[in-house]
Amino acid sequence: MIVQSESPENIQDIRDLITLAFTGAEHSDGSEASIVDGLRADGALSVSIVAINADEVVGHVAFSPVSIEGVGAGFYGLGPLAVHPSYQRGGIGTKLVRAGLLRLQSLSAAGCVVLGDPDYYSRFGFKCDPALRFPDVPEEYFQCLDFSSAPRHGVVMYHKAFYGK
């Protein structure tokens, strides 16, 4: 299994993988692959990591800048994260997230936020913090991980690609 940054030849495979992984997912509206395309097109796909097994893209994770109270604060959002259904629960998602978080730290990121299952993401150190809010979502589903001690508080917004723009 190779875990590395995306390259241009992975782009269609990433699209297909994300579509497959999210098909039937309860929380999915089917937009995840186009979100990643929108981020890439806008130069906002800051970190994009693939897991490749025998030349097949079997996992992918994206990270993009978020704003806090409308201001870029060196924070990034994790997601979407997708693992091929035949390879799930084999540690690939964990490897992708860990690789992505290391990459963010190498970019001097201040921190990362994630919207998703708290049980899954807490293993990476993500925690709920009432100082960072994401509207219209139960608060336990929105977590953050700080890489610095810089103060931050307010409402978090993802890149416009997440809002269909």
Ligand SMILES: CC(C)(COP(=O)(O)OP(=O)(O)OC[C@H]1O[C@@H](n2cnc3c(N)ncnc32)[C@H](O)[C@@H]1OP(=O)(O)O)[C@@H](O)C(=O)NCCC(=O)NCCS
């Ligand atoms: C969620 C997902 C990325 C996890 O990837 P994975 O490679 O299967 O996960 P890992 O093998 O690294 O982790 C397995 C652990 O996570 C847990 N886990 C796996 N999928 C989970 C899920 N959907 N919710 C909660 N926990 C989950 C397993 O119980 C396992 O726990 P353990 O280590 O204590 O046994 C993958 O299941 C997937 O692509 N799902 C469909 C798309 C999706 O929902 N993406 C996340 C939302 S952005």
